[in-house]
Amino acid sequence: MSQQPGPDRKTTDAAAATGSRLDSYVDRYATRTHGMTASEVRSLFSVAARPEVVSLAGGMPNISGLPLDVVGSMMHELVDRRGMSALQYGSGQGDPELREQICTVMQPTGISAHPDDVTVTVGSQQALDLVTRIFIDPGDVILAEAPSYVGALGTFRSYQADVVHVEMDDDGLIPERLREAITSVEASGRRIKFLYTIPNYHNPAGVTLTESRRAEILEICRRADVLIIEDDPYGLLGFDGEVPRAMRADDTERVVYLGSFSKTFAPGFRVGWALAPHAVREKLVLAAENSVLCPPAFSQLAVSEYLSGHDWMGQVKEFRESYRERRDAMLDALDDLMPEAAHWTRPTGGFYIWLTLPEGIDVKAMLPRAVTNRVAYVPGTAFFADGFGSRSMRLSYCYPTPERIREGVRRLAQVVEQEMELRATFGAWASPRRPGLDGPAPDQS
Numbered sequence: 001m002s003q004q005p006g007p008d009r010k011t012t013d014a015a016a017a018t019g020s021r022l023d024s025y026v027d028r029y030a031t032r033t034h035g036m037t038a039s040e041v042r043s044l045f046s047v048a049a050r051p052e053v054v055s056l057a058g059g060m061p062n063i064s065g066l067p068l069d070v071v072g073s074m075m076h077e078l079v080d081r082r083g084m085s086a087l088q089y090g091s092g093q094g095d096p097e098l099r100e101q102i103c104t105v106m107q108p109t110g111i112s113a114h115p116d117d118v119t120v121t122v123g124s125q126q127a128l129d130l131v132t133r134i135f136i137d138p139g140d141v142i143l144a145e146a147p148s149y150v151g152a153l154g155t156f157r158s159y160q161a162d163v164v165h166v167e168m169d170d171d172g173l174i175p176e177r178l179r180e181a182i183t184s185v186e187a188s189g190r191r192i193k194f195l196y197t198i199p200n201y202h203n204p205a206g207v208t209l210t211e212s213r214r215a216e217i218l219e220i221c222r223r224a225d226v227l228i229i230e231d232d233p234y235g236l237l238g239f240d241g242e243v244p245r246a247m248r249a250d251d252t253e254r255v256v257y258l259g260s261f262s263k264t265f266a267p268g269f270r271v272g273w274a275l276a277p278h279a280v281r282e283k284l285v286l287a288a289e290n291s292v293l294c295p296p297a298f299s300q301l302a303v304s305e306y307l308s309g310h311d312w313m314g315q316v317k318e319f320r321e322s323y324r325e326r327r328d329a330m331l332d333a334l335d336d337l338m339p340e341a342a343h344w345t346r347p348t349g350g351f352y353i354w355l356t357l358p359e360g361i362d363v364k365a366m367l368p369r370a371v372t373n374r375v376a377y378v379p380g381t382a383f384f385a386d387g388f389g390s391r392s393m394r395l396s397y398c399y400p401t402p403e404r405i406r407e408g409v410r411r412l413a414q415v416v417e418q419e420m421e422l423r424a425t426f427g428a429w430a431s432p433r434r435p436g437l438d439g440p441a442p443d444q445s
Contacts, residue, residue, distance in 0.1 A: 032138070032160050054408030056395045057376040059203065059351050061263050062326075065318050067310075071266075074305050082301060090297035092289040093281075094120025094273070098304040102273050105307070106259065109235055110249030113275050119284045120295045124233055124260035124272035127284075129155050130291070131229055131256055131274065134283040135193045136161045141185050143195040145173050147354070147383030147392070147437070149203045149231070152196055156385075162190065163385035167436040170345060172209030173197060174436070175216040182224045194227040194256075200244050201234040201350025204383050204394035205437055208244060208348060218251050226254075233260040236316050238349035239324040253277050261303050263351075264316050269299040323351065329402035330395060333409035339420060344395075345437070351398040354380075356391055356438055357416060360423040363393045366415060375411040392438060 078086055093099070099115035106113055121127040128151070136142070138160035144152065146165035156163050164185055167177040178195070185192050197217075199209035209217075221228050230247045238244065248257035260272040274284055288295070306312060330353055334344055341358035355377075357363060364379035378396075380389025397405055 032158055053371065053374045053376055054400060054404050054411060055376045056330075056397070056400070056405070056408050056412070057378045058399065059396050060399045061267055061351075062319075062322060062399050063266050065322055066266060066315070070310060071306070074309060075302060078298075078301055078305050086298045086301045088297060090294045090300065092294045093285045094118065094295055095297065095300040095304060098271075098300050098307075099273075101304060101307045102259070102275075106246070106257070106275065108243040109232070109246035111246050111257065111275070112249075117275055117278060117281050119274045119276065119281055119288060120300060121272045121274060121288065122292060122295050123262060123267075123270040124231065124258045124274075125151055125155075126288075126291070127258045127272050127274040128152055128229070128231065130284050130287045131194075131258075131276075132156060132159050132161070133287050134280070135227070139190070140193045141190050142193060143178070143181055143185075143226070144385070145197055145202070145205070147204055147380060147389055148196065148385075149198060150378075150382045152231070153383070153385055156196075161193075165384065165386060165388075166195075168202075168205060168207065169436045170207055172199060172202070172207050172213055173217060175213055175220060178217060178220055182220070182226065186224075192224070192226050194229050195221060196229045196231065197247075198231045198234075199247060200232055201237060201347055202352070203234070203350070204352050204378070204380075205354040206345040206347035206350060206352045207354075207437075208238075211245065214245070214247050215250070218247055218254070222251070222254060228255045229258065230255050231258045233258075233263050234350040235259075236264055237320055237323060237351075239320060239327065240348060241317075241320070248275060256280060264319065265303060265306060265312065269303055271295070271299050271303045320349075323349075323398055326397040326400070326402055326405055327353075329405045330397040330409060333406045337409055337413035339416065342416070351396055353395045353397065354437055355393050355395055356380075357393075358420065358423075359391070361416070361419050362390050364390060366419055369418070370412060370415045373411045373415050375408045375415070377412065388438070 096115060098120060099118040102118050103113045103115055119127070121130065132155050136156070136159045140161055142156050142161045142163050143166055144163050145168050148165065153163060164181055166181045167174050182192065197209070199214065201208055228247060232246060235246070236243055246257060248255040257275040258272065259275070261269060262272070276284055327347060331346060334353070334355070339358060342355065344353050344355040347353060364381055367377070367379055370377065378394040380392030380394065381387065383389055383394065400408065
């Protein structure tokens with residue numbers, strides 16, 4: 001009977017010296033991978049997908065209103081008429097016709113653009129990754145709102161950027177706090193590469209930057225020579241029908257504008273874009289070609305067919321009404337069921353409400369109890385790079401029906417009530433906090 005060879009002695013000795021490891025490649029990874037962590041939103045999906053759980057966590061667009069028969073026919077015609085192009089490699093910058101159509105899509109925001117300055121990407125998340133890649137060296141500073149989009153924070157972390165948060169309130173980014181942040185970073189000898197902002201129907205805060213503040217922030221960044229990355233996936237989804245004017249519309253040289261069809265058509269196609277100054281666009285195209293060679297031709301031509309053959313703006317209006325109904329259901333339920341000491345934003349568009357609970361409640365610690373009560377949300381700490389947000393949460397109203405939303409808020413309110421009873425019995429937990437969207441500091445007198 002043959003004997004199988006045992007483990008090499010050197011391997012055994014090394015394992016004994018370092019301890020057992022689940023990942024034998026741990027010493028080989030690049031240092032930038034140390035910042036790669038699982039998104040708290042993604043980690044909730046397996047739980048939130050259970051039918052008995054009301055998920056107020058994920059930001060999945062509600063595409064139930066899409067005319068799938070029309071989309072299906074459009075796909076058939078696309079393959080029938082343009083299959084040889086749709087199924088082939090394409091341009092690294094994106095399909096020329098789609099880039100022209102994207103310029104038309106941006107017109108309601110006040111942007112007048114040339115197709116040559118548009119780079120099509122695999123969703124706006126890739127656009128954000130490409131922008132970060134071409135600008136950020138390890139240790140560079142990115143200014144970002146507090147709170148900020150979790151996907152952006154993950155990207156910034158992976159490129160070893162130092163995120164400095166800038167306070168927001170119900171009117172968006174606070175200009176004076178931006179001045180203070182710029183002054184503080186410059187005094188420390190560090191370099192600011194750009195300001196990242198979602199001015200319209202913010203993710204996760206739900207607030208919209210006022211018109212007067214937009215002009216002031218543009219001027220602050222102009223004086224400080226700070227580039228602005230304007231991420232605008234929700235701009236067409238305002239409930240009053242008016243489209244806020246893009247910051248890019250008033251500064252073509254200092255603003256890179258990111259857009260997406262995920263919220264206004266369908267996320268499954270993964271088509272987004274970046275509108276950038278000419279020199280930046282050249283670098284974006286090179287970075288995109290190094291990353292994916294070219295964005296998927298089929299997805300681009302499908303979106304192009306949709307834009308040219310369907311009343312896409314009429315569909316956007318239907319989406320607005322659907323999301324408005326869901327927003328109203330959530331606000332009504334919060335008004336009826338949440339304790340007086342809690343407060344929340346009142347969005348005029350988009351997908352999200354930012355809820356802040358009374359002092360002493362840690363929403364991340366509370367999450368397992370909420371899931372046990374069959375409701376899910378995203379803890380606020382996911383949206384900060386510095387550990388804040390422990391008593392806040394993001395609630396999403398875009399996907400559940402109004403009835404499910406009301407039931408979800410009812411279940412959440414039950415858990416909050418239980419947490420407040422525990423606090424009253426055992427005392428409050430002192431959480432790190434920010435002013436602004438976290439509310440005023442408690443009276444210490």
